Amino acid sequence: MSGRPRGARHPVPQKEHVKLLEIRGLTKTFPGVVALENVDFDLSAGEIHCLVGENGAGKSTFIKVLSGALAPDRGTLRLFDAEYQSLTPRQAIDLGVQTVYQESILVGTLTIGENIYLGHENLTRTGFFDVSSTMRRARELMVSLGIGFNPRTVVSELSTAERQIVGIVKALSKDARILVLDEPTASLSSSEKEMLLGLLRTIAAHEVGIIYISHHLEEVFEVGDRITVLKDGRRVSTHEGKTVDRELLIREMVGRDASLFYRREPAEPSANRPKNLRVENYTRKGVVDGITFEVAGGEIFGIGGMVGAGRTELVRLLFGLDTRDAGRLLYDGRDITPSTPLHAIRHGLCLITEDRQKTGLILVRSVKENVSIARLALKAGPFMNLREEDGVVSDIVRQLRIMTPSIRQEVVNLSGGNQQKVVLAKWMLTDADIFLFDEPTRGIDIGSKEEIYRLMTSLASQGRIVIMVSSDMPELTSMSDRVGIMRGGRMVCILERGEISEEAILSHSIGAIQR
Amino acid sequence: MSEPQPRVMVAPKRAGGLRKIFSNQTLFLAILIVILSGITTALNPAFLTVGNILNVLNQISVPAIVSAGAALVMISGNFDISVGAMIGLSTTTAALLVVEGHPLQSSILIGFLICVACGLANGIIISKTRTPSFIMTLAMLSIYHGISLITTGGITKSLAGTFAGLGRGATLGVPNPILVCFAVYVVLYLFLRYTKLGRRIFAVGGNEEAAYLSGVNTDRAKIMVYIMNGALVGLGAVVLLSRLGAALPSTGSGMELRAIAAVVIGGVPLTGGKGSAIGVFLGVVLMGLISNMLNLLNISAYYQEVVIGLIIAIAVIVSNLGKLLRK
Numbered sequence: 001m002s003g004r005p006r007g008a009r010h011p012v013p014q015k016e017h018v019k020l021l022e023i024r025g026l027t028k029t030f031p032g033v034v035a036l037e038n039v040d041f042d043l044s045a046g047e048i049h050c051l052v053g054e055n056g057a058g059k060s061t062f063i064k065v066l067s068g069a070l071a072p073d074r075g076t077l078r079l080f081d082a083e084y085q086s087l088t089p090r091q092a093i094d095l096g097v098q099t100v101y102q103e104s105i106l107v108g109t110l111t112i113g114e115n116i117y118l119g120h121e122n123l124t125r126t127g128f129f130d131v132s133s134t135m136r137r138a139r140e141l142m143v144s145l146g147i148g149f150n151p152r153t154v155v156s157e158l159s160t161a162e163r164q165i166v167g168i169v170k171a172l173s174k175d176a177r178i179l180v181l182d183e184p185t186a187s188l189s190s191s192e193k194e195m196l197l198g199l200l201r202t203i204a205a206h207e208v209g210i211i212y213i214s215h216h217l218e219e220v221f222e223v224g225d226r227i228t229v230l231k232d233g234r235r236v237s238t239h240e241g242k243t244v245d246r247e248l249l250i251r252e253m254v255g256r257d258a259s260l261f262y263r264r265e266p267a268e269p270s271a272n273r274p275k276n277l278r279v280e281n282y283t284r285k286g287v288v289d290g291i292t293f294e295v296a297g298g299e300i301f302g303i304g305g306m307v308g309a310g311r312t313e314l315v316r317l318l319f320g321l322d323t324r325d326a327g328r329l330l331y332d333g334r335d336i337t338p339s340t341p342l343h344a345i346r347h348g349l350c351l352i353t354e355d356r357q358k359t360g361l362i363l364v365r366s367v368k369e370n371v372s373i374a375r376l377a378l379k380a381g382p383f384m385n386l387r388e389e390d391g392v393v394s395d396i397v398r399q400l401r402i403m404t405p406s407i408r409q410e411v412v413n414l415s416g417g418n419q420q421k422v423v424l425a426k427w428m429l430t431d432a433d434i435f436l437f438d439e440p441t442r443g444i445d446i447g448s449k450e451e452i453y454r455l456m457t458s459l460a461s462q463g464r465i466v467i468m469v470s471s472d473m474p475e476l477t478s479m480s481d482r483v484g485i486m487r488g489g490r491m492v493c494i495l496e497r498g499e500i501s502e503e504a505i506l507s508h509s510i511g512a513i514q515r
Numbered sequence: 516m517s518e519p520q521p522r523v524m525v526a527p528k529r530a531g532g533l534r535k536i537f538s539n540q541t542l543f544l545a546i547l548i549v550i551l552s553g554i555t556t557a558l559n560p561a562f563l564t565v566g567n568i569l570n571v572l573n574q575i576s577v578p579a580i581v582s583a584g585a586a587l588v589m590i591s592g593n594f595d596i597s598v599g600a601m602i603g604l605s606t607t608t609a610a611l612l613v614v615e616g617h618p619l620q621s622s623i624l625i626g627f628l629i630c631v632a633c634g635l636a637n638g639i640i641i642s643k644t645r646t647p648s649f650i651m652t653l654a655m656l657s658i659y660h661g662i663s664l665i666t667t668g669g670i671t672k673s674l675a676g677t678f679a680g681l682g683r684g685a686t687l688g689v690p691n692p693i694l695v696c697f698a699v700y701v702v703l704y705l706f707l708r709y710t711k712l713g714r715r716i717f718a719v720g721g722n723e724e725a726a727y728l729s730g731v732n733t734d735r736a737k738i739m740v741y742i743m744n745g746a747l748v749g750l751g752a753v754v755l756l757s758r759l760g761a762a763l764p765s766t767g768s769g770m771e772l773r774a775i776a777a778v779v780i781g782g783v784p785l786t787g788g789k790g791s792a793i794g795v796f797l798g799v800v801l802m803g804l805i806s807n808m809l810n811l812l813n814i815s816a817y818y819q820e821v822v823i824g825l826i827i828a829i830a831v832i833v834s835n836l837g838k839l840l841r842k
Contacts, residue, residue, distance in 0.1 A: 185776040321728065351728065359728055362721035364788040373718055377730030382710050426729065 017044035020178055020209040023064075026075035028061055028233075034116055035061040037074070037233045043178060043209040048200060048239070050212045050224035054253055054506065056475060058233040059213050060362035063180055066211070067099040068092035080177070098171035099180040106155045106163055106170070113138035113151030116170045141173055145202050165199060172203065180211045181202060185219060195224045215306045215510050217246060229253055236280035254473065274298050275332035275515040277434055277465045279318065283326030287313045291327070297463040300456065302470060302480030304505045310489040311469040312354060313437045318467075320344040320352040331434065331465075345374055348433035352423055354469070356416075360423045363412040367404050368393045370411050370422050373430040386429075396425045401451065417448025424455060435459055437468040441475060453479060473502045485509055543833070544797040548804060555808045562811055569690060575803030577755045578773055579796065580783075583703050584747030585774035586711050586795040588696035590707075591740045592720035593648035594785030595637060599772060600659035602767025605629040605752040607663045610672035610762040619677055626756065627749035633659060634745020638738035656771075663764035673761040682758025691801035692754050699747065716740055720787025776827045777783030777802050802827070 021043040028036040036058045043049050051059050065069040066077070066085035077084045079095050087095070100289055106115045113135045122130040122137065138151035147165060155163060170190055171179060181200075185193045204210055214220055220227055224241035229252045236252045248334040274297030282291040288310045295301040303311050317324050320338030329337045331347070338344035341351070361370055371393045376384065393407050402421045404414055411422055420440070427435065440456065441449045458477065460466050470476045476483060483495045485508040493508050531584025555562040581598060588595045609626030613619055637655055641648045684691050707713040715736045718726040727733045751770075756762055783790035805826050809819045 319728075341728050342732060345730040353728065358722075359724050362718050362725050362788065364721045365717060368719065369714060373714075373726065373729040373731065376711050376714065377710070382712060384709060384711055384714065386709070 004385055006378075008119045017046045017207070019043075019182050020045050020080060020498060022078040024076050024078070026062070026065065026072050026077075028070060028072045034233050034394060036065070039075070039230070039233070039235045041228060043211060045177070045209050046204050047225045048210045048212055048241075049202050050214065050220040051228045052214070052217065052220055052227060052249070052253060052472075053230035055513065057230040057253070059230055060182070061233075062230070063099060063182055063211075063213065066092065066097060066178075066180060068097075092207070093174060096175055096177035097180065098174060098176035098178070099182065100164075100167050100171050100184060101182050104231060104303060108156035111135075111152050111154055111156065112149055112158075112166050114152070115155055115166060116141070118170070120174065137167075138173075142169055144206075145169065145199060147171070147199070159192075164196065168199065168203070172208070176208060178209045178211065180213075180353040182213050183215065184212075185214060185216065193219065198389065217249065217510050221246065224350070239305070250503055250506055254506050265454060274463050275433070275465075276329040276330075278328075278468075280328040280330065282314065282317055282329075283325045284317055284322060285325050287489055288317060288324075291486075291491050293484055293491060293494060295465050295467060296466055298460050299481045300460050300466040300468060300479055302468050302476045302483040302500075303485050303486060304476050305486035305509045307471065309486040311486050312438055313489075314349060314486070315438050315467065315469055318344075318436060319349055342377060345377060345432070348431070349403065349436065350374070350418075350427035350430060350432040350434070351436045352427065354439040354442060356419055356423050361411050361419060366408045367397065367402065367411055367414070367422055368407040371396060371407075371425045371429065374426050378430060392429065393425075396429060400425050400428075400455070415448075417444045417451075420444055420448065420452060424452070432464070432511065434465045436464065437470075439470060439472075441467060441470075441472065473505065476500075476505060477502060487511055521721070531567055541791060541794045541797060544781065544794065544801055548797060548801055551801075551804055551808065555804075559811045562808070567807070567811075569693065571800075571803050571807045572693045572696070573690045574807065575799050576690075576696035576772065577751045577758070577778065578749055578803070579696045579799040580699050580754065581750035581770055582774040582777045582795055582799050583699050583792070584744035584751075585771070586703070586778045586781070586783055586790055586792070587716060587740050587747075588648075588744050589775070589778050589783045589785070590720050590787055590790045591716045591737060592723065593632075593641065593737065593740070594653045594775070595741065595744055596649065596771045596775075597633065597637060597652040597656040597659055598744075598771035599768040600656040600663070601630050601633045601748050602752040602755065602770060602815060603762070603764045604633070604659045604663040605749060606759075606762035606766050607667045607672055607764055608755075609756060610674055611666060613674050613677065614672050623678065623753055625751055625755075627746075630749030630752055631742060631745040634741040634743070634748070635738070635747070639740025641741070642734040642737040660764060660768075665694070667764055669764060671761050671763050674756070678757050679760060680757065682754050682756070682760075692758065695750065695754055698827040700792050700796050703795075707792055712736065712739055717788055717790075720789075722788070773802065776831075779831055780827065 008088070019042060021041070023039065023041040026036050026039040027034075029450060029482065039058070039062065041049075041062075044104055051062065053059050055515065061070065065072050065086070068089040068091055071086035077087065079087075079097070084091075087097075092099075094314055107118065110118065113131075116138045117134050120135045124130045124133075135151045142149055144152070147169065147477065149162070149166070155166065158166065168179070168181070168184070185196060197219060200210055200212065212220070221244070225242050226238055227244055227249065228238045229236040230247060231253060239249070257502055276297065277295045279291060279293050279295075283289055291314055293301070303314070305311050312324070316322050317327065318329060318338075320340050323339075327337065328335055336347040336349075338347055338349060344351075357363060362373070372389055375392070390407070397404065397407055400421045402414075402418050402425065404418065411419060414422065435456075437456070444452070453475075456466055456468070468476075470479075477500050480496055480500060483500050483505060484491045485493050485495065485505060487509060492511075493507075522632065547679065552562065561567060569713055576727050581602075585595065585598065599822070605626040608629055609622045612622035612625060633655070637648075640655075641644070644651075681691055681695075686694060715726065715731050718729075719733050719736050720732055723733050725738075752767065759766065777798040778790070778795050779785065779798070780801060781795035783795065802823070805823060806819065809822055814822065
């Protein structure tokens with residue numbers, strides 16, 4: 001019955017609707033990171049409430065708490081007039097909180113109707129699956145939302161957008177009262193987006209509350225009744241959707257404490273003539289499109305953009321990990337375009353992947369074996385010199401200050417920062433000239449972060465080429481000499497030293513500035 | 516420039532105690548073997564005689580050679596369950612050639628090479644088509660077994676005692692199969708420790724993607740693993756043929772599962788990435804010991820099957836306790 005927000009922080013929506021959700025003081029911390037801090041949020045029936053923020057602002061954590069995947073440390077969730085400290089996934093679904101993720105989870109071999117009612121099937125009186133009532137109900141549900149799909153169509157025949165819509169219908173079939181959408185338009189064309197946004201308005205008109213998360217400000221302005229900005233886990237503000245000034249919104253998304261910045265020491269010019277790396281027309285259909293840029297030796301070239309913009313895919317292509325449709329890589333004028341990682345390593349490339357546990361390290365093996373693996377790939381002959389190996393590995397472990405009781409320790413027992421240093425040690429022993437970093441400090445403590453920054457700076461000052469994909473704004477702005485921004489698989493612009501700012505990076509990443 | 520840094524213990528491990536025993540599979544197996552030997556000796560003093568120990572080792576030599584191959588395959592994170600059918604195909608072919616009057620040496624060599632070729636085929640198919648090795652070698656099992664049924668018509672082919680030296684003879688009082696088996700394990704130990712390929716097999720099993728990203732040709736490593744497995748199976752098949760003096764398509768059937776069991780007991784996880792030659796050898800010894808013990812205690816062969824199954828299950832559970840305790 002207490003449907004009004006306490007303290008009346010937010011302007012009450014014009015139409016007086018039932019309050020579905022009130023979140024107060026939501027806090028969630030992970031080791032070393034505050035993912036959400038004292039966040040307030042509410043949602044009324046029939047409202048579309050958008051949530052915006054950079055990568056890592058806390059949006060995903062927020063959804064996970066709401067869908068019951070994570071338990072908050074503090075705070076209350078008031079859902080339909082009952083108060084909860086935390087939810088289980090089952091509870092969230094039973095209460096009518098339905099979450100639709102970027103890639104909707106549907107069974108390709110089943111029909112639309114079967115997918116919609118998967119897990120809560122219509123049964124006949126004798127306990128068998130009731131095909132006709134399933135199809136009838138699916139059709140009725142879709143018609144009520146203005147969707148004309150045939151429920152007997154097999155899902156694998158649908159386009160991404162159509163699947164996304166079926167995913168939403170499936171969520172609604174379980175009596176959803178709150179619909180959470182996480183980046184539903186990430187892989188859709190503009191006409192498909194329009195269709196989806198139209199659908200959202202129809203759903204909202206059925207008195208469902210919608211929480212809509214998107215990187216695309218245009219859509220947010222178009223569809224949002226209210227817009228809440230999250231930054232570094234905190235709620236910055238909540239605006240009326242129709243009246244908000246977009247410049248203000250962008251500023252609110254990026255503004256940040258200066259103390260978080262790492263101050264990169266100015267690099268002293270290298271004695272040798274710097275060698276340039278030229279990336280020419282790198283293309284993989286549907287992923288990365290005609291990327292061309294040049295990096296000078298001694299330079300740190302940052303690559304910014306939103307998640308899904310094709311940044312990881314680009315560095316994977318450069319390392320010869322995936323097959324490209326076009327593109328050449330020239331180092332000092334020489335064509336070194338690799339087609340396999342081994343080929344890339346031989347040409348002095350290395351890739352520090354974004355997920356070190358999954359793709360960077362062999363966790364069950366020792367520090368020694370992990371550090372030596374790439375170095376050994378470059379050596380001829382079938383045998384290893386174990387004594388020499390011990391010496392080389394011990395030296396680099398000492399030099400990078402990898403904290404481990406022994407080089408025989410399994411890497412799985414090391415901290416995140418030390419694991420990342422093991423990855424770096426591996427590549428430093430190959431004498432690589434071109435370092436491709438993908439999210440170099442994700443999930444790493446502050447101390448190790450600084451050490452990794454120092455190492456990157458020293459690599460650059462030795463005339464090597466450093467390319468760094470990063471979603472960490474302070475990292476990107478303080479470490480990079482130039483920043484290339486990717487959006488939708490293209491490099492939309494390159495910011496020169498004087499132009500680098502969080503506002504500029506973000507505006508280009510989300511396409512707020514049209515060139 | 517860098518001042519000495521204290522080596523901080525990241526994950527303090529409590530030394531000694533149960534945890535250490537369970538986390539060290541080799542030590543655990545050695546202790547288990549000693550205890551079982553003690554019990555058997557107490558019940559039947561005939562156990563602890565040179566004759567019986569040589570007998571046990573002789574019995575396990577062929578399974579041990581085959582298990583060495585299975586260990587390589589499983590460390591790389593794969594399986595090969597076509598091993599028994601490979602043995603059937605290779606022994607029957609060799610025997611058939613001898614029966615048809617071909618020279619003994621070349622017939623035996625062809626038998627050996629058939630296993631190498633089967634291994635090569637398994638390796639290429641699995642690595643190039645990126646199919647799960649378990650199901651793919653199941654298919655190959657059927658093919659190899661079928662071929663040997665076709666060529667022999669399902670009838671036993673006898674060598675008529677022409678090739679008994681390797682399987683039945685002895686050198687300086689030690690049965691030849693034991694010598695072959697020891698040689699295999701010494702080479703396996705050296706291979707895993709000192710060669711690049713040995714190191715890479717662990718890497719591929721530990722994390723294939725990370726290994727590939729670090730410049731390891733993972734396809735080639737897998738193919739090499741299957742070729743080596745084929746060679747070891749071929750060696751085992753030749754020793755077995757020599758000992759039996761005759762071959763059937765079903766010769767060697769079931770060997771693959773015993774080998775997998777021994778390798779797992781010997782400390783290679785089903786996910787791969789870990790293991791040692793000594794551990795696998797002790798795993799085979801443990802299994803041979805159990806079967807010998809049951810014989811000495813006059814337990815019927817039918818019950819023996821059940822008991823062996825139970826002991827494998829217990830050994831695998833116990834060897835996993837280390838992991839459970841760590842959680």
